[in-house]
Amino acid sequence: MAEVKTQEFWRWPETNWVNPDIDWKNGKLITAGVDVGSVSTQAVIMVDGELYAYGNTRTGSDSPNSARKGMGFALEKSDIKIDNIDYCIGTGYGRVNVPMAQQSITEISCHARGANFMYGPEVRTVMDMGGQDCKAINVDGRGKVLNFIMNDKCAAGTGRGMEVFADLIRVPVWEIGPRSFQISKQPPVISSTCVVFAKSEVVGLLESGMPENEIMAAYCSAMAHRIMELLNRLGVKEKFVITGGIAKNEGVVKRLEKELGIKTAERVWYKKEYIDRKYPFDTQLAGGIGAALFGQALLKMGNAKSARKA
Amino acid sequence: MIVAGIDVGGKNIHIVVKKDGQILGKTTGSTGIKKEEVVGQLYDEVLKKAGLARKDVERVVATGSAAKRVAFANGAIPDVAADAKGVIKLIPSARTVIDVGAEEGRSIKVSPEGKVLDFAINEKCAAGTGTFVEAMSRALEVSVDEMSKISLQSTQTLSINAQCAVFGESEVVSLIHQKTPKRDIARAVMNAIAGRIASVARIVGLEKDVVMVGGMAKNAGFIDSLKKNIEMDVLVPADPDYMGALGAAEAAIAGVYTD
Numbered sequence: 001m002a003e004v005k006t007q008e009f010w011r012w013p014e015t016n017w018v019n020p021d022i023d024w025k026n027g028k029l030i031t032a033g034v035d036v037g038s039v040s041t042q043a044v045i046m047v048d049g050e051l052y053a054y055g056n057t058r059t060g061s062d063s064p065n066s067a068r069k070g071m072g073f074a075l076e077k078s079d080i081k082i083d084n085i086d087y088c089i090g091t092g093y094g095r096v097n098v099p100m101a102q103q104s105i106t107e108i109s110c111h112a113r114g115a116n117f118m119y120g121p122e123v124r125t126v127m128d129m130g131g132q133d134c135k136a137i138n139v140d141g142r143g144k145v146l147n148f149i150m151n152d153k154c155a156a157g158t159g160r161g162m163e164v165f166a167d168l169i170r171v172p173v174w175e176i177g178p179r180s181f182q183i184s185k186q187p188p189v190i191s192s193t194c195v196v197f198a199k200s201e202v203v204g205l206l207e208s209g210m211p212e213n214e215i216m217a218a219y220c221s222a223m224a225h226r227i228m229e230l231l232n233r234l235g236v237k238e239k240f241v242i243t244g245g246i247a248k249n250e251g252v253v254k255r256l257e258k259e260l261g262i263k264t265a266e267r268v269w270y271k272k273e274y275i276d277r278k279y280p281f282d283t284q285l286a287g288g289i290g291a292a293l294f295g296q297a298l299l300k301m302g303n304a305k306s307a308r309k310a
Numbered sequence: 311m312i313v314a315g316i317d318v319g320g321k322n323i324h325i326v327v328k329k330d331g332q333i334l335g336k337t338t339g340s341t342g343i344k345k346e347e348v349v350g351q352l353y354d355e356v357l358k359k360a361g362l363a364r365k366d367v368e369r370v371v372a373t374g375s376a377a378k379r380v381a382f383a384n385g386a387i388p389d390v391a392a393d394a395k396g397v398i399k400l401i402p403s404a405r406t407v408i409d410v411g412a413e414e415g416r417s418i419k420v421s422p423e424g425k426v427l428d429f430a431i432n433e434k435c436a437a438g439t440g441t442f443v444e445a446m447s448r449a450l451e452v453s454v455d456e457m458s459k460i461s462l463q464s465t466q467t468l469s470i471n472a473q474c475a476v477f478g479e480s481e482v483v484s485l486i487h488q489k490t491p492k493r494d495i496a497r498a499v500m501n502a503i504a505g506r507i508a509s510v511a512r513i514v515g516l517e518k519d520v521v522m523v524g525g526m527a528k529n530a531g532f533i534d535s536l537k538k539n540i541e542m543d544v545l546v547p548a549d550p551d552y553m554g555a556l557g558a559a560e561a562a563i564a565g566v567y568t569d
Binding site for chain 1: 343413434435436441442445474475476484487
């Protein structure tokens with residue numbers, strides 16, 4: 001019997017990277033941040049406050065194994081071992097279940113700190129769009145959280161909602177953004193408050209013969225509208241950045257910018273040498289980077305002791 | 311006088327044909343995409359079974375979220391009005407009507423004359439609707455009827471923390487992985503929905519007698535959870551899913567509807 005292959009349209013590619021310009025053996029403080037989210041897990045390793053390696057993977061059925069998988073993936077391309085790391089901080093939804101971490105810090109703080117490192121000290125509002133929640137965070141010039149609001153009750157406006165949609169419409173999740181602009185007329189308005197209702201509306205639109213790209217445009221608009229409502233409650237200040245997986249979806253980001261009347265900052269490193277050396281810029285790393293930076297600060301201030309074993 | 315009441319809801323269509331207070335025929339079917347066509351077909355079918363033709367029907371009144379799609383209707387009434395009229399006709403002591411359908415949950419305060427005094431509605435979110443139960447029954451791999459039955463055999467109370475149907479599904483899947491008995495998960499789902507709909511009902515206030523209608527009223531497990539949540543008895547009329555159509559038919563008889 002022929003094997004039936006089922007394609008998982010929500011499944012985005014997992015990535016890892018190691019910095020070719022750093023020899024970790026020359027580093028004084030090696031810190032790690034492991035961000036175990038509900039949908040994705042990132043492990044980031046930093047050497048003296050510079051990005052050294054990361055692994056971005058899908059969260060599995062439990063937090064400890066997801067953290068191990070993410071860390072293993074981050075270490076894969078380097079000869080560094082887990083025992084060479086001075087301090088590790090867990091963050092994200094599964095932060096208390098990160099076996100290699102010495103302590104945990106909330107993802108709100110870590111995303112704020114990470115966005116400050118990635119996009120620079122002018123950042124004032126960070127929108128973290130995660131797998132199962134979204135948070136709008138106002139920060140100061142040091143990346144400290146001033147205020148935040150979040151939606152963790154409802155799948156509308158989250159990455160999971162976009163994955164459900166990708167699977168339904170049978171289009172790989174990363175193609176949805178670009179294709180949502182290839183339309184000849186304005187898309188219909190679909191439910192922005194409930195993924196389940198949006199799903200039945202989408203089925204109706206598909207059956208009525210509406211072009212797929214228009215439906216994608218409608219879904220991206222609905223999601224942008226939903227996020228805008230959250231941001232308006234907090235108040236958006238420039239420089240405005242988006243972190244998390246949805247930041248990669250232009251279909252949502254561009255429509256959100258239009259609704260808000262505010263541009264999001266370009267998705268490039270604040271550090272010029274990172275741009276020149278073409279280090280990959282992944283918006284999903286903000287939490288992990290923030291956690292690793294907190295580890296560095298704690299060690300430097302003497303508020304934590306190195307747990308390095310080798 | 312022969313009249314027809316047609317309820318076009320989020321998921322299902324219900325049609326009732328009445329003559330002088332006697333039901334001549336009734337039918338139901340999935341709404342589907344081409345609502346106009348489906349309504350016409352179902353209507354013709356039920357008339358044919360009753361030995362009638364369209365010209366024999368004096369008045370047709372539509373209701374439900376897609377009432378306007380019934381091109382041949384003489385007029386329409388809001389769904390809350392249809393619920394109130396239909397319920398008071400069958401259960402005159404009713405003062406609170408809770409209607410949970412596929413995509414909506416509402417609670418209506420009614421007068422002894424069947425007038426709508428106040429109502430609250432959730433139509434924005436699938437949590438607290440029939441669609442939520444369907445999603446969870448898929449995750450549990452049992453039918454909705456089966457789910458209702460096994461939920462009544464539950465021996466332990468656990469709670470579903472997710473408010474969202476999408477997140478609820480992941481929570482149910484992890485409970486299944488933890489080898490939690492299906493009956494206890496089913497019960498937790500019923501309790502969760504009962505909690506949602508009870509909070510909608512509390513907005514208008516709960517007054518005796520509480521009558522439950524809509525597709526979810528046929529779910530004994532849910533009714534049991536609702537009774538425990540609101541600590542009041544809940545009456546369920548026969549054919550609770552036909553209540554909108556029955557109410558529309560009552561409006562047709564009374565001649566009270568908008569064109």
